[in-house]
Amino acid sequence: MRSPKDFFAPLAIGAPDPVRQIPALPSRMIHFFDPSNEKMAAKAPELAAKVDVLLGNLEDAVKADRKEAARAGLVRVARDNDFGTTQLWTRVNSLDSPWVLDDLVTLVTEIGDKLDVIMVPKVEGAHDIHYVDRLLAQLEARAGLTKPLLVHAILETASGVANVEEIAGASPRMQGISLGPADLAASRRMKTTRVGGGHPGYLVRTDPIGGELTEGRTTYQQDLWHYTVARMVDACVLHGILPYYGPFGDIRDVVACEDQFRNAFLLGCVGAWSLHPVQIDIARKVFSPAPGDVAWARKVIAAMGDGTGAVLIDGKMQDDASVKQCRVVAELADALAASDPELAEAYDAATKEALA
Ligand SMILES: CC(=O)SCCNC(=O)CCNC(=O)[C@H](O)C(C)(C)COP(=O)(O)OP(=O)(O)OC[C@H]1O[C@@H](n2cnc3c(N)ncnc32)[C@H](O)[C@@H]1OP(=O)(O)O
Ligand SMILES: CC(=O)C(=O)O
Ligand SMILES: [Mg+2]
DSSP states (O other), X not given: OOOTTTTXXXXXXXXXXXXXXXOOOOOSEEEEEOTTSHHHHHTHHHHHTTOSEEEEEXXXXXXXXXXXXXXXXXXXXXXXXXXXXXXXXXXXXOTTSSSHHHHHHXXXXXXXXXXXXXXXXXXXXXXXXXHHHHHHHHHHHHHTXXXXXXXXXXXXXXXXXXXXXXXXXXXXXXXXXXXXXXXXXXXXXXXXXXXXXXXXXXXXXXXXXXXXXXXXXXXXXXXXXXXXXXXXXXXXXHTTOEEEOOOOOOTTOHHHHHHHHHHHHHHTOOBEEESSGGGHHHHHHHHSOOHHHHHHHHHHHHHTXXXXXXXXXXXXXXXXXXXXXXXXXXXXXXXXXXXXXXXXXXXXXXXXXXXX
């Protein structure tokens, strides 16, 4: 383990100083596109105007014989465009693959000044982050970069989940963690065949009444991902980084996608992945607090003054702990509204009504 005194020292001579705080920039949707697909890559500027994060994916979902084309496509997209406040991320190939070394060397050298975050798949423990951390520092120094690249880990192995706290705290570069339900299911030998979402067989059933075993017993489907998301959120908060739900593979089922995203939002996640344009607005809606909730939060904050003591508002007791929750919602709303005039207007209109 590195000494806390050395934690914020660059890992290579000439590399930029590590960041001391992870910027809480809007990242409600991390939109995946395949840079080897010329049609998709051509849409990058149009997509960038609609999303918080645009991510050029080089790993799974890119065919093995298109890996070089995807890497070169991402370099082209980054060089040919200025995406303004939209962040540009990439997901590189896994650390045991034949492509990852060239991914990192090429991307940092060619477009290191354009990239914000590098997503690393199948992270098993802190040792994987340490490897990437040092290599990035060497490449940044050689490329003369002045801003350090941040690292995002995908939680998609049983070992990664067991080590999630050490992964979250492995480097000052750690920006966040996403749940990777598809690979995680395979790694855990779960008997599912889906990319995220629930399963009708994972349920609880009400007790039998009067000895009747088969009739009148309601079942409730349970969330397969509750434990992992909750654990990931705690690990991220512990280390001051950001948690995300990952992909929802049933593109057609926009209703269940919204539910899965909302579960993650309510548990503390700041965003999710969008795999298809239809999921962009779902993520925007879910990961922006609802105007009614923002209005309520602002009303409680206004009524609570210095935030101590107890008051009754609309029949509900408020004290220090509830005002803290309200501040989380109100601060997120303010941060998102700062770059979204439509959202700002909706929040202000709902607040005016609530305070009238
Ligand atoms: C488990 C994991 O690792 S998840 C992460 C890895 N997976 C991915 O990144 C997948 C990303 N998404 C995709 O590749 C695609 O959405 C697919 C293959 C799932 C479906 O693509 P299609 O069969 O083309 O879907 P569909 O016909 O509905 O597409 C409609 C339009 O949206 C476009 N489109 C689809 N997905 C995307 C995307 N992610 N970004 C930009 N445009 C897209 C299509 O090119 C098509 O454009 P067109 O109307 O100009 O022809
Ligand atoms: C997100 C991802 O890579 C997975 O679910 O496997
Ligand atoms: Mg995966």
